[in-house]
Amino acid sequence: MTIRMRLTLWYAVIFSVSLLVIGFAMYSELVLETRAKIAHHHRATIDDDAGVDITQIIFIYGGSAIVVGLLGGWWLTRRAFAPVAALTTAAERIHEGNLTQKIPRSGSGDELDRLTDVFNAMTTRLAGSFQRIREFSLHASHELKTPLTVLHGELETDLNNEALPSTQREKILGQLDEIQRLTKIVDGLTLFTKADAGQIELKFAPLALNEIVRDVFEDAQILAKPANISVNLAACENISVHGDRHRLRQLLLNLTDNAVKYNQPGGTVEFSLRRDGAGAELKISNTGKNIPPEILARVFERFFRGDPAHNSAVDGCGLGLSIAQWIVTAHHGDIRIASAENRTTVTVRLPLASEKANL
Secondary structure, three states: OOHHHHHHHHHHHHHHHHHHHHHHHHHHHHHHHHHHHHHHOOHHHHHHHHHHHHHHHHHHHHHHHHHHHHHHHHHHHHHHHHHHHHHHHHHHOOOHHHOOOOOOOOOOOOHHHHHHHHHHHHHHHHHHHHHHHHHHHHHHHHHHHHHHHHHHHHHHHHHOOOOOOHHHHHHHHHHHHHHHHHHHHHHHHHHHHHHHOOOOOOOOEEEEHHHHHHHHHHHHHHHHHHHOOEEEEEEEOOOEEEEOHHHHHHHHHHHHHHHHHOOOOOOEEEEEEEEEOOEEEEEEEEOOOOOOHHHHOOOOOOOOOOOOHHHOOOOOOOOHHHHHHHHHHHOOOEEEEEEEOOEEEEEEEEEEHHHHHOO
C-alpha cells in the first residue's frame, strides 16, 4: 500500500469518527432532549432554551471536534513521516568509511521501501567506485616509485661528474627538486590509499612523547637556519602516550615543516608540550602570515593549498596537514589550527598512556 493511500485511509477514519461524534451529540441534544422537554414542560420554555442549547452545542462539541481534528492530524503526520525520519537518521550515519552498511527496510512495500532499496543500491555502487579508485591510486603510486627512483639515481650520478658545467648542474638540481616533490606526492597517495583501505597497522606502545618532541625540536633548528628563523622550546613536560613512534614523529615533522615554510624570514617557531587534564597538549606556533577564516576551514583537505603557493617559492603538495590529521585521528586525538595577528598555532591533543590503555 502506498503512502498516499495510507494517509487517505487514516485521515478518512479520523474524520469519520469526528463526524460520528458530532452527529451523535447533535442528535442527542436537539432531538432526544427536546422530545423529553416537550413531554414535561411548556412549549414557550422550550423555545427560550433552544438558543442556549444550540450555543452550547457549537462551543462544546464544535470545539471538541476541532481539538480531535488537530490531534488526529498531528498524530497522522507523525505516523506518516516516522519512516522518513528513520530513513534520514540512517542516511546521516552513512559516510565513506561505512558504505557497505545497509539501511534496514520497513517491509511495508511502499515508496519509502523502494527509496531505501535505491539508496542501498547507490551506496553499493559508491563503495565499488571508491574501491576501484583506491586500487588505481595504490597501483599507480606503486608503479611510479620505480621510474622516480631510477631518475633520481641517474641525476645524482650526473651531479658527481666534476666536468659538468655550472649551468647544467643547476638544471639537474632543479630536476632533482621536482623529482623529490613528486616522490613526496606518491608517498602521500600511497599512505592515504592504504589508510582508507585499512591496510596500515600502527604499532602502538607506551612511549615518551617528550623525547620525540625534543628530537624534532633539534631537527627544526636545522630546517629553520637557512631562513634565520629562531626555534624555541617553551615547555616540554615528561609525558607518556600510547602510540606509534614512527607516525608520531612523522606528525611532528610535518607540522614543523609547515611552521618553517609558512613563516617570515627572521620569524619564530615555538614548541610546547604540557599535560592538560587527561591528555597531552602539544602546540607548535609560528609568526607567519595569518590564515583567513574561509581558508582555515579547509586546511586539512587533501591537496588544498590556501595561499598562492603555486606561484611562490614555497614547496609543498598540500598533503602534510591531511597526513597529520590522519595520524592524530588514528591515535584517538584531536588537532586544531588557530590563526590571528600573524601567529598561527597548531594544537594537538593526545590521550595519556593510562587513558589510552582503557579505550
